Amino acid sequence: MAVATIEAVRQSDAVQLVLSGEWTLATMPQPISGFELRLRDLAISKPGWDLRPISRLDSAGAILLWRAWGRQWPASLAVSSGHRALLERVEGISPDLQPEPSAEPLAWITVPGRLALSAGNHLAGMVAMIGQLVLDVAYLCVHPRDIPWREFSANLYKSGAQALPVTALIGFLIGIVLSYLSSLQLRTFGADVFIVNLLGISIVRELGPVLVAILVAGRSGSAMTAQIGVMRVTEEIDALATMGVSRSQRLVLPKVLALAVAMPLLVIWCSAAGITGGMVSANLQMGLSYGFFVDTLPRVVPVANVWIGLSKGVVFGVLIALIACHFGLRVKPNTESLSARTTTSVVTSITVVILVDAVFAVFTRNLGLP
Amino acid sequence: MVEIRGLCTQFDDVVIHRDIDLDIEVGQMLGLVGGSGSGKTTLLREMVGLLAPSKGTVRLFGEAVLDPDPERRRRLRRRFGMLFQQGALFSALSVHDNIAFPLRELHTLDEAMISDLVLLKLGMVELEARHARLMPAELSGGMIKRVALARALSLEPELLVLDEPTAGLDPDRSENFVKLLRMLQKELGFTVVMVTHDPETLAGLATRLAVLADQRIVACGTAAEVAAVDHPFIRNFFSSGRAAAVRQGVG
Incomplete structure (x- = not known):
């Protein structure tokens, strides 16, 4: 050339x-x-x-x-x-004559204002979605033929059964770590046997539900947002609407119900794995026998703690599914929005779960403590 | 310009292409036709190196498309442009940035020059400067095709590969788009390879036809030459009323 x-x-x-x-x-x-x-x-x-x-x-x-x-x-x-x-x-090239939108002089007030408005908007959207779900449940009680059993069981399997191995592994390892670190401290006071109280209360009441919630938010919450988001991008949700199928009934409700059922079961499963891990570690570290551990556990951990853990599981599950579906339905038809919404969905659900956990801690401060 | 030798494609047990030879000369506008599922788009993807054939070679501009040397591969890829069926615009970037993207990848042009080039390409595809700030999600189907064409042309390619250039456009828009493509081809003199179902597009653009059937190219040449070949698909293709236009238009 x-x-x-x-x-x-x-x-x-x-x-x-x-x-x-x-x-x-x-x-x-x-x-x-x-x-x-x-x-x-x-x-x-x-x-x-x-x-x-x-x-x-x-x-x-x-x-x-x-x-x-x-x-x-x-x-x-x-x-x-x-x-x-x-x-x-x-x-003939005509340069774009319109001026670039310049930075607003009142950014210091408009930016937080817009943030507050969008937060309010999301909150209103969530409330509307919860309302719609209540209506759906009422409708399904009258028309039990329309209950989406298949979607429900599919979601139960995907977000419940398939999460069993990873929740057990995480619970077991956290139990070991917690037991090992506490036993070092307890031994200096000669209070070795209190390891049972410590592990029982903290795992059943707090760590189990929160760990599972964070795992499920990352695992199933992101998947739900991405799935609904892609369905919006490819107009599948509009296709559902034209067939007269309610999206809240067919997409949102099965997910919410499935997590509401699966989460408490996962909480129990994860707590059991955590306590097993703690028991193994206590046995190896301090020579505490398994029999003593199993005997003592029900005496020092009142059963109310289990109920608190279970109800946390239900509430967290519903919240995670609601937040995931809400952000999924707000995805705009482009790739950037899909990734941004999925991130927001996971971050929001983890934050909300921890906030709600704090509220739980305040309201149950007189319950289940010996 | 394009030279395909002994190309075979096989997905698991399904044979798509068997021993295909195809040559495209500079300045030709070749329309690839064939029944659905005959592997037209697959052949196109192999031509631009998106897919490796099971056997055989594809050479563009005399160089292997799948050259092991990444630098040579990159240089080769800058010499052709591809227009995807759905446009494949980057949805996170504005129209301006979409067209500017290949230019910026060169790392040799300054922003003012890129901006001038983008506006020029927009003018070529008959869009206005104010469209440059829109996002792909805000464009109509016809505009998406035009922007995608402007992006494919941004590096002044010698070869333009079109996958269903008029799919999803109404007849009026599709006719305009064909006119635009023909005008640009006359002005810029690139070679065209396209896959299309639409006889109007074929009649308006293609100077040669290649017919893909029974896993091989059964005929290649001007419309008259192709029509002379006795093959069930070709007979069927030319006997349908619409294709009368093709016979007149091509060749």
Whole structure:
């Protein structure tokens, strides 16, 4: 390929610049900005231009010349008709005249205001969704034929049964770590046997529900948001609506119910794994026998703690599913929005779960403690 | 320009292509036709190196598409543009940034130059400067195709690969789009390979036809040459009323 070249020919009174070779994006000398400066310097003395020897000129080459000429036709120009048409096209470029939206002067007040409004908007959306779910439940009580059993059991399997291994593993490991660290402290006071109280209360009441909630929010919550989001992008939700199928009944309700059922079961499962881990660790670390541990546990951990853990599971499950579905339905049809909404959904559900956990702690402060 | 030799494709047990040879010369506009499921789009994807054939080679501009050297591969990929069926615009970027994307990837142009080039390409596909700030989600079907075309043309490709260029457009828009493509081809002189179902598009654009049936190319040439070949698919294709236009238009 012939490189773009410039040749100055001196005639009697003026300089004639003869351009030849291929003036294309691929063949112009690099860096192009330096080449443009050189052309601009040459253009200052207003020479004549002869473009006829150019074998190929593409739009990048044409724009380069046009800019070197200061966005106007040079006084003396010889050019083939095809290349002139291209240059005329470049002449026709109309820059976007509308000014860029400038930064608002009142950003310090509008930004938090907008945040508050959008938070309020999301809250209203959630309330509307809960209301719709109550209506759906009432409708399904009257028309039990329409209960979406298949979706319910599919969700139960995906977010419940398939989460069993990972929740057991996490619970077991946390139990071991917790038991090991506490036994070091308890031993200095000679209070080894209190490891049972410590592990029992903390895992059954707090750690079990919160751990499972965080795992499920990351596992099933994100999956729900992404699924509903993609269904919105591909217009599947609109297709459902045209078939007269309510999206809240078919998509949201089975997910909410499935998590409301699966979460407490997972909480029990995870707490059991945690206590087993703690028991193994206590046995290895302090020689506490399994029999003693199992005997003592029901005496020092009142059964109310189990109920608190279970009810936390139900509430967290409902919240996670609601938040996931809410953000899924707000996905706009582009990839950026899908990823942003999925992130928001997971972050919001984990934050809300921990907030609600704190509220639980306040309201149950007199319950289940020996 | 394009040279396919002994290409076979097989997905598990299903044979899609068997021993395909195809040549496309500079300046030709080749329409690839065939029944649905005959592997037209697969062949197109193999042509641009999105898919590796099970056997055989594809050479573009005399170089292997799947060259092991990444630098040579990148250089080769800058010499053709592809227009995807659904446009495949980057939905997170505005129209301007979509068209500017391949230009920015060169790392040799300054922003002012890129902006001028983007506006020029927008003008070429008959869109206005104010459209540059829209997001792909705000565009109509016809505009998406135009923006995608502008993006495919942004590096001044020598070869333009079109996958169903007029699918999803109403007849009026599709006719305009075909006119636009023909005008741009005359002006910029690129070679075109396309897959299409639409006889109107074929009649308006293609100078040659290649017919894909029974896992191979059963005919390749001008419409008259193709029509002379005796094959059930070709007979069927040309006997349908719509295709009369093709026979007149092509060749």
